[in-house]
Structures are given as structure tokens and as C-alpha cells.
Amino acid sequence: MGQPPQAGEPTSASDARRDLYGLVKAAQHDGVTTLIHKLVNKGVERVLLAPLDRFPAARKAGAFPVWPLSAAQKEFGTLISRAAGGEPQVLRRNSTPIAVLIPADPNELALSPDTAAPEGTATAGGAVPTQPTPTRERGRRLATLGDAIGAVLATGSAPGLPFGLACLDEATGGLHPGRLVLVAAEPQVGGSLIGLAAARAALARGARVLYAASGPSSADITRRIIAAEAGGDYARLRTDVLTQDEQQVVERLRHAPLLIDDGSDLTAEAIADTAPLADDLALVVVDRLQRAHNPRLPLSGEHLPKASQVLRELARSQNVPVLAVVDTDDPALVNLLDADVILTLTHTPGQQTTTVTVAERDLGTIATTTLCPDLAHARFLDTSPTPATAAPTPATGANEAAEALPDTVGTAADHQLAEAALPFTSGAVKGLPAEATRLLAALRSALAGAHVKDLDDLHAPLTELAVAGLRTPDSAEGRRLAAALHAYIASAATEEPSGSASAPAGAVATAAEDADEVRRDDDDGLVPGDEQDEPEGAVFPALRILKESVARSKMHPIPVIRTEDRGAGPWPLISEDMDGEPGWVHPDVTRTRRAHERNGKRVRRDQLDVPASFGDGLMCLIDRNGSFPSACSAVPLAPNKLLHTGPLDVFDKSQAGIYQITVPAWAYPDMPHPLGRLAERPDEQGRVWVTTPHIKMLERLHRDGHLTNPVRIHDSWTGKANESLFKPFYQATKDARTELLQSGGESYTNYKTRLSIALRLLWPKRPESRSPFWRPDWRMSVVAEASVRHWTVAFKAVQAGHQLIALRNVDAAIFWVPDETAPDTYRVGTGFGEVKAKFIQPGTFIPEGDD
Numbered sequence: 001m002g003q004p005p006q007a008g009e010p011t012s013a014s015d016a017r018r019d020l021y022g023l024v025k026a027a028q029h030d031g032v033t034t035l036i037h038k039l040v041n042k043g044v045e046r047v048l049l050a051p052l053d054r055f056p057a058a059r060k061a062g063a064f065p066v067w068p069l070s071a072a073q074k075e076f077g078t079l080i081s082r083a084a085g086g087e088p089q090v091l092r093r094n095s096t097p098i099a100v101l102i103p104a105d106p107n108e109l110a111l112s113p114d115t116a117a118p119e120g121t122a123t124a125g126g127a128v129p130t131q132p133t134p135t136r137e138r139g140r141r142l143a144t145l146g147d148a149i150g151a152v153l154a155t156g157s158a159p160g161l162p163f164g165l166a167c168l169d170e171a172t173g174g175l176h177p178g179r180l181v182l183v184a185a186e187p188q189v190g191g192s193l194i195g196l197a198a199a200r201a202a203l204a205r206g207a208r209v210l211y212a213a214s215g216p217s218s219a220d221i222t223r224r225i226i227a228a229e230a231g232g233d234y235a236r237l238r239t240d241v242l243t244q245d246e247q248q249v250v251e252r253l254r255h256a257p258l259l260i261d262d263g264s265d266l267t268a269e270a271i272a273d274t275a276p277l278a279d280d281l282a283l284v285v286v287d288r289l290q291r292a293h294n295p296r297l298p299l300s301g302e303h304l305p306k307a308s309q310v311l312r313e314l315a316r317s318q319n320v321p322v323l324a325v326v327d328t329d330d331p332a333l334v335n336l337l338d339a340d341v342i343l344t345l346t347h348t349p350g351q352q353t354t355t356v357t358v359a360e361r362d363l364g365t366i367a368t369t370t371l372c373p374d375l376a377h378a379r380f381l382d383t384s385p386t387p388a389t390a391a392p393t394p395a396t397g398a399n400e401a402a403e404a405l406p407d408t409v410g411t412a413a414d415h416q417l418a419e420a421a422l423p424f425t426s427g428a429v430k431g432l433p434a435e436a437t438r439l440l441a442a443l444r445s446a447l448a449g450a451h452v453k454d455l456d457d458l459h460a461p462l463t464e465l466a467v468a469g470l471r472t473p474d475s476a477e478g479r480r481l482a483a484a485l486h487a488y489i490a491s492a493a494t495e496e497p498s499g500s501a502s503a504p505a506g507a508v509a510t511a512a513e514d515a516d517e518v519r520r521d522d523d524d525g526l527v528p529g530d531e532q533d534e535p536e537g538a539v540f541p542a543l544r545i546l547k548e549s550v551a552r553s554k555m556h557p558i559p560v561i562r563t564e565d566r567g568a569g570p571w572p573l574i575s576e577d578m579d580g581e582p583g584w585v586h587p588d589v590t591r592t593r594r595a596h597e598r599n600g601k602r603v604r605r606d607q608l609d610v611p612a613s614f615g616d617g618l619m620c621l622i623d624r625n626g627s628f629p630s631a632c633s634a635v636p637l638a639p640n641k642l643l644h645t646g647p648l649d650v651f652d653k654s655q656a657g658i659y660q661i662t663v664p665a666w667a668y669p670d671m672p673h674p675l676g677r678l679a680e681r682p683d684e685q686g687r688v689w690v691t692t693p694h695i696k697m698l699e700r701l702h703r704d705g706h707l708t709n710p711v712r713i714h715d716s717w718t719g720k721a722n723e724s725l726f727k728p729f730y731q732a733t734k735d736a737r738t739e740l741l742q743s744g745g746e747s748y749t750n751y752k753t754r755l756s757i758a759l760r761l762l763w764p765k766r767p768e769s770r771s772p773f774w775r776p777d778w779r780m781s782v783v784a785e786a787s788v789r790h791w792t793v794a795f796k797a798v799q800a801g802h803q804l805i806a807l808r809n810v811d812a813a814i815f816w817v818p819d820e821t822a823p824d825t826y827r828v829g830t831g832f833g834e835v836k837a838k839f840i841q842p843g844t845f846i847p848e849g850d851d
Helices: 013-018 020-030 069-074 076-084 145-155 166-172 191-204 218-230 244-253 268-277 301-318 331-336 412-425 434-448 452-467 476-492 505-515 542-551 627-631 676-680 692-703 727-743 745-760 776-799
Strands: 010-012 034-040 043-050 066-068 089-093 096-103 180-184 208-213 258-261 281-289 322-326 341-346 354-360 364-374 379-382 583-585 590-598 601-609 618-624 655-662 687-691 713-720 803-808 812-817 835-840
Touching: 010 013, 013 020, 013 034, 013 076, 020 034, 020 043, 020 069, 020 096, 034 076, 043 076, 066 069, 069 076, 069 089, 076 089, 076 096, 166 341, 166 354, 166 364, 180 191, 180 301, 191 208, 191 218, 191 281, 191 322, 191 341, 191 379, 208 218, 208 268, 218 244, 218 258, 218 379, 258 268, 268 281, 268 301, 281 301, 301 322, 301 331, 412 434, 412 476, 434 452, 452 476, 542 727, 542 745, 583 676, 601 803, 627 727, 627 745, 627 776, 655 692, 655 776, 676 687, 687 692, 687 776, 692 776, 727 745, 745 776, 776 803, 776 812
Parallel strands: 010 034, 066 089, 180 322, 180 341, 208 258, 208 281, 281 322
Antiparallel strands: 034 043, 043 096, 089 096, 341 354, 354 364, 364 379, 583 803, 590 601, 618 812, 618 835, 655 687, 655 713, 803 812
């Protein structure tokens, strides 16, 4: 490409066409005006390629024809003829005007009254008569304040592209060209859905969007858009089954100007190289930047600061907004990324809204707003006038969510239960049996209509429902409903119902006492119906996948031991203690139980106080991801029956089963015993029964010199080993988790619930259970494998010099660290085998579950 001519130097139309991008850049950045001539039959047509400052009226939307540079270059001869004839031709990059073609003779320019420049600011030809502008030696133009004011006034209000969420648009002013906007949110909070909302809003305006997906696939993006646009169930869309409404949405979106790049080798440089090739690009979305390093994802780990610089330069050079999502709200990392605008999303358990904090790079926090997560439909909704209530789905309408219940009838417990049930009765959240949803909806209707008799009629079935131990989803909404049901039971013993009829005395008198006992009837935590296959379209049909995994084995596994055989042989020897889970606290650490209130109930939590000899520091809480399904990747099992193989001189690696051994001595006070709680419960001879994972670990510890004596096997029941029996199940759970973790909400909760149920069904405790499995050795081997992996990684950390102060279950470890750095033997991330790390100060209780 040749050098653009200086101002006043004429050039031919053909040369100008060739050098158009350079001429436009000179006009935009250096204020250079180029005279262009074109030979025609009647003589010569002359036009000026000029900066917008010379013709401010060109900035007014819709006043003149506007051409993207690529199209202008193709039709350049036609544009010259039109401009020479008095019709200015505006050139734009993406959606922003940057230069204009006007006639060289001002008398040829025809302006309508509404497009003419204000009196005193421009001549009839549109050239602004300002004082000579100071320039540098190389010709860089310096704008005077008067020029800048004139440009702003001529441009008028130019709001950015909308997010499609009114409260967020009001807080930010939209997405402005040339700016890098960073959405910072922890996994499961919905950061990706902000990027998706912005893309949908741009597509609705017919604007072209480049969606760079580093993590989610193009199929993920497509399903989320369909779910959000149609209000369909995102989890069901994974089965590729569409309703009629969703099919109509698909047809509407089929030709939307959305470009998706989901290559595994996606880099910021690749995005920057691709964006200029997309004509009329209006928005770039990068989903997502991953905090934890992943060798397969260049947009992760230590590469993020450099990537953000490239994306910021992309926004400026292409004059488009670039919105990037990062999977953390850690300010230490977020500030390193140096974005122009940062949207930080936080969600507090128990709340039905997500808080969005808006900050600008030079100003800090400028606004705060709230959104209502509708994660089941892969979107956020604007909060209603009553933000404490969940937003309904399009199918239910907004009236129920916005309407406040009158307080003229009903008890406080009635109102509390009705408000807690609203997300479920409105359809915004699913997960309750149909009968429970019907009763709770009837309660809300009775309160809204002040129907005293209906309230009295509902009191008995609602009390029965609460006492029966209704299973609620493991989510903020589910926990709130569970607390309201508990309060409803407690109030039943002291408060009379709203009408003249009284509740059944027996149900009320014992309700509070029985409520907590219902869940303790079944040791396996299962309820009737759990053993049934999941329905078609389920988020994650875990039981069906587990059955198929076993059926695929060529060893012809025996998934169910006959009822008449369960009372003899190895089966009575298997117990829950064989999991080997630790419940260990360092002997120098003081453990105190502290009262804590969660979801309206008083519970007790541990407080760990370390001695001064440990030095200054804080506690690092380690939480392993997917311990049980991860263990299924290579757990040694005997697919067929266990045969009595008696005492063994050596452990046979080709076999798996259960073994009776002497509890080995353990001489490391800074680590719990490798057998966990099992080591504390030997028989009179100091022996315990263990599964294959623990035998293999003890063999390894002896080989490495950590155990003095070899493992001695006094008795055994074994069969031919297979470590891949559950591997297809593991792979399916891993793939589903990767996808569902980003959508979060009810879909991810249902996935975890069904996964847990499937593994517990390996050893159902109720005699009447119709589970497709009854293999307690399989169940305990999976738990033992998870426990062994958990213990082994902690032991490596201790060997590396880290101070372990507590080790629990199959996924929780607590280290004493000098700063907010987790032991390097752990991989911090969201994948199987990786961990989440949280840091708390001394004197703070140890949170559990969803505290």
C-alpha cells in the first residue's frame, strides 16, 4: 500500500481506491484531507476525502448514505460520482463514522435544513471555519477545545450497545466502542450469561457479533441462546429435543449475524487477527478467561494479563466494544487485567438476586445494581419492583411475582412459607413434586384472596407435607423453603390456623419432634422412587449411565447379589467404616465447637486454634472437586462374585475384593492414619476389613519406607479385578460437569443430586428397594478410592513442608499457610481432581457445606 498523499495533493480515483484504508486513517487520526479526481465523459469529477471535523453534519445518524470501508472500496467509483453531485458519502469502520466524501466545490453541496451545521459553526459547504490548528512537525493534529465541543455537540447522544438488561444499561451506559469491559464472577454465578445477554441484544439490532468461546463450545453457546430467547429449559436442550416455540426461535436465529470461534487453541492474538476480517463488526465477546492454568486453553493462568492487553488494543484499533468474562472475582487478578470497565458479579447464598458492581479503571466504583438469575433458562432478568422475590418465567407472567400478599389473614408461618415457595410456584425454579407445588400454590392463592376456609383446609395437608420431610433442591431457594417448612411445623404446635377449624392434634403435637427424624430412617439417604431411571430429557441420567457402563463390560458383571445370599459369605463383613474417611485434627491444634445459625437453624461448627509455635499465618481450606465420580476413573473392583481366598502371603494385584489385615503402626504425628477412622475400630485382635484401594495404598507406603512392616492379610474374599468397570460413567460425569458448571443453578444442582443417588444405589439399605444394584463391595471401594486419593495428596503436601492441621471426609483439608497461597501439590481449578482454596483468619469457625 502506498503512502497517503499530504493535504491538497490530488490523487486519481484508482489510486485512492487502492490506498483507501490508508487515506481514511490519515483523515481520522491526522486530519488530512485528500483531493480525489475521476475522469468521466463530461470532464472531471472532484471530491474531498475529509475528516469528520470538516463536515460535522456527517455524524448525524441517517442524514447521509453510510458505507463500511470494505463496501466503499468496491463501489468507490459510484461513491465519487454521488459525492461530486452534491450527496456526501459517509465512510465507517464497524458502526462508527470515521471520514466523509464531499464535493471539492462547496457550491455543489446540497444540505437540507435539518442536516446543516449550526449557524456560525460551518460554511454552506460544511467546512468548519476554526483558527489554524497547532500541529507537530510530523503533521499530528491537535484538537482545540472548541473543535472537541463542536464534535460532541454534532455527534449528540451516542449510547453504547445495550446489554439487554435495563438496570445494567442504566448503571453502565451500555457497551461503548473502543473499551474493554471485564465481567468478573466466580463459577456458577453466571458471568458467561452477561456476555451472552450482550450478544443477544446486539443480534436483536441486526449487529454482527464475534463470540470467541474459550471453554464452552459452539453447541453450548447455541443452546444457551435458544434457551434464553425461548424461555426453554437449557438442560433439556442438551438432548436436542425442541418444542414448537423453540423451533420457531431457531428459525428466527438461523440467519443472525453471529460468528462463533470455539477452537481449543484460541488466543487473544487470534481473536485480534480475526476481528478485522468480519465486516461491520459491532461487538466482540470473549467467554472466557480462566484463572487456573490449563495447558489446553491459552486464555488461562499466567497468560491473562498479556491477553487483556491484546484485547484492549483490539477494542481501540477496531473501535468496537470488547466484553471478556473471567471466572474469578478476586480483585488481585481482576485489577491486573487493566480493563476500562469492570462488572463484578456476586451472589450471596439465601438471596434471590445477584449484585453487579460497576467500576471504571480511573474512577473506581461508579454504580451498583442487581439482577435476578434465571439460570435454568441460561439468562439473567431485570429485578422486579420487589427484589426479594424471584423473577417468573415468561410462561407464568410477572403478576404473581410482583403482587404482595395481604397480611389480613394467615399466620406469620403461612406467609413465610408462601414467600419461600414463590420461586417454585411461579415456575422460575423447579425441583419439587407436582403435588407439593400444587399445595404451595394453593396456599399462596388462599392468602392472596383472603380465603379463610381454604387456608384451614390446607393446614392439615401442608403439615403432613412438612412432617414427611419434603426433599428440596440443594440451592438457595431450596434451603429457604426447607427452613420455612421447619418453621411451619414448629408454629403448628403453638398457633391456631386462620379459621375456626383446628389442625389435627396428633400431627401438630408431634410435628416438631418428628421433623428431624424422618431423614434418619434410611441410612443410605435414599427415598422410594430414587431407584427408577431418570425420565427422558433429564439433566443428567446418572443411574441410566451407570447401568450402561456396567452392562458394557465383557466380564459379565453381577450387579445384584441375590437376597438369599446376602446373609452369608463376605457380605455381612462389609460396613460403612471401610470407607477409611479421616476426621482428623492435628494433636497440637485446639478444636472447639461453636454455635452457628444457618437458614434459621442453630448448628455447631468447629473452630481451630493453632499454637504459637506454628508461627503467623492463616488457614487454607481445600475442597476437592468431584471426589466420588473422579474415583470411578480407575477403582479396582471385582465384577463377579467374591470367592473365599483366605489368608494371603502377598497381595495379588490381579484380584480385588475385601481383606482382613492387622492395623499397621503409623509414626507420623503430622498426618492422620492412612486408614482414617477405620484404624480406630479394630476387633479384639487388632484387625479390620478393608477394600482393595486401601490395600494398594498400604503396599505402596511400605515400599516407600513409610510403613515398617509389610501388610499382613489374615483373610480375604476376592475375584478377578477390573479397574475400568465404571470408567464410562466417570467420563460421562466429567463431560456433563464441564458443561453444567457454567450454567449453574438448578441444572447443576440436579446433576449433583442424581450423581449422588446413582452411587448410593450401589448399596441400598432398605429391604424393599428395587435398585438395579446391590454390591456393597463396589460402593465401599469407590468411597475408599476417593479417601485414598484425598489422603495421598495431603501426605505429599506434608512431605513438601506444608503444615496440615485437619483432614476430613474425602474432600476437605485445612493447612496453616503464611499467606494466601495454597500448597503447590494441589491444582486449583474447577475440574475433577482439582480443588477450590479458601482462606480464613484464625479465630474463625470452619464453614461447612453451604454456610
